[in-house]
Amino acid sequence: MYHYTDFDRDFLAERNAQFRAQVERRLDGSLTEDEFKPLRLMNGIYLQLHAYMLRVAIPYGTLASGQMRTLAVLAEKWDKGYGHFTTRQNIQYNWPRLVDIPDMLDTLGEVGMHAIQTSGNTIRNVTADHFAGAAKDEIADPRPVAELLRQWSTDHPEFQFLPRKFKIAVTGSPNDRAVTRSHDIGLVMKEQDGEIGFEVIIGGGLGRTPMIGKTVRDFVPKADLLPYCEAIVSVYNRLGRRDNKYKARLKITVHENGIEEMRQRIEDRFAQLKPLFSGVDQVMLAGIEAQFALPAFTSNAPAPILDPVLQSFVDTNVTAHKRDDHAIVTISLKKHGETPGDATADQMRLMADLADAHAYGELRISHEQNVILPHVRRDALPVLFAALRSAGLGTANIGLASDIIACPGMDYCALATARSIPVAQEIAKRIDALRIEHEVGALKIKISGCINACGHHHVGHIGILGLDRAGVENYQITLGGDATETAAIGERAGPGFAYDQVVPAIERLILAYLDLRAGDEETFIDAFRRLGPAPFKAALYPQENQDAA
């Protein structure tokens, strides 16, 4: 893991001291709200529906156990005993008082964490494959590059006032677990003639105008990546629209100018920038890479698994590690009926303790709002599972229908047009009650409480979008979305459903899939691709079917 230098620590301390003074000046009336708002947003502080919200960056989703314990301290001391892990691998606190936030930031700073650029029209937290460094299928760990991008983009003087927010995701694996095609810049590691580089994808995004990113260059050598990314952001900074907030993201810039024009402009800018980098970025990258060395693995021969409950957990929540004697364990924050992505302070501490005991002190946060122990000795799986289960963290549902992404929705978010959380809770409870989850198998349900799509509904196999229709919550359903390397935007199924009708609608859809599939091995998305939307729409709208007959 990257360890902060004295420079990093001094920078954070100075920044936190600046913000503390800004809060004091706001409270004594020296700053108006109009003056203060951009300052608080630069430090990740929103005013939401019920309270302030503090969004803390978890760079590329990687946490040390000590950092997780500090997140627990914040939850307990200054919030209501829990935190909410988000689809951008961040954590949000829903109830802090403005007067306490400088102390929260100082506490985060002590463990090398902050909330800088978790809001505003800047380059946001760089996200990565949550299995990075551990995945059996990856070419190399993408996190050193993510850390280099983080250092380059943090407080970058040229990129503090971009036309709109800017998101970068990186993966080292051909199996895309980082939703790279839905980011402003998506970086997919490749190997070409023995050299490591990246396919660079630009202009992806969800929100009110969802677009799958386009490849702007098939292969950028690793040594050229930073100047190439700077060229992209630089071109966007000049070309991106500032006249209309809804047309300001890079995806619209690419759409309006065309990928060929963008490519030419980026290449021209890259040619100017590359000589200016002088290799210092590669020196820095080498230093960062040394800090991402794998742990000193140790293990004993694992005993055969005889407990069927543990076996069920292993089947769903455990993924192959690059070493056969280790495993990647995903801890579900989606216990049926609970709020997706929430963890209590006690649960955070337990996960930190388990990381220390069995996983070399390392944790990850996924964009799917779960926690990962990336390096678990296989012989430790029984004792690990027992401890998780006793704390309500042993739910065996990763990748299944109740492993739902849900944004905070109108229960918390000032932008939301409908609730997300209770819809996710009720779907999960209903699926559990029907006892069909494992029979249904792989199914991605994603829920957003507004068109901004923080819940990634566009790329859910089943997407649910909550809207305000004449003062009443209404839910549109999309079908066939895909967040992986075969990315696709889901298509709207038809008219929306009232709040109390959306769970029965999802139930009809899932039961229809069980009837329609060619066999147990055909997943929901495969069945949808084979059959098209018609039979699924028929299940969603049985009345219209009868009327047409």
Added chain:
Amino acid sequence: MSRNRSFSPKVVTANLLREGDVVYLTEDDRWVASLTEAEVLTDEAHAQMRLVDADKPSVVVGTYLADVRVTESGPVPTHFREDFRATGPTNYAHGKAAEKDA
């Protein structure tokens, strides 16, 4: 005060600057947590004046007029967004949801 037929009743609402809590303006210029204590404004000109008066940047943030319906038990929101602001989140008994339970 004369009632304006085309104007739907409103209350002045905001969030407290220091804490962020949702609050409502009373007739005697106090900021309170409970919507039932809020002053109901039925005249548009008066409502706008109260909104201007209420803008106390060292106390509250984001002052605005919210639609309400007048009932026997006091004003209640006409839109579900304001209902959530008045009653708290639905997933936990936190904030106003805790006060409601108490």
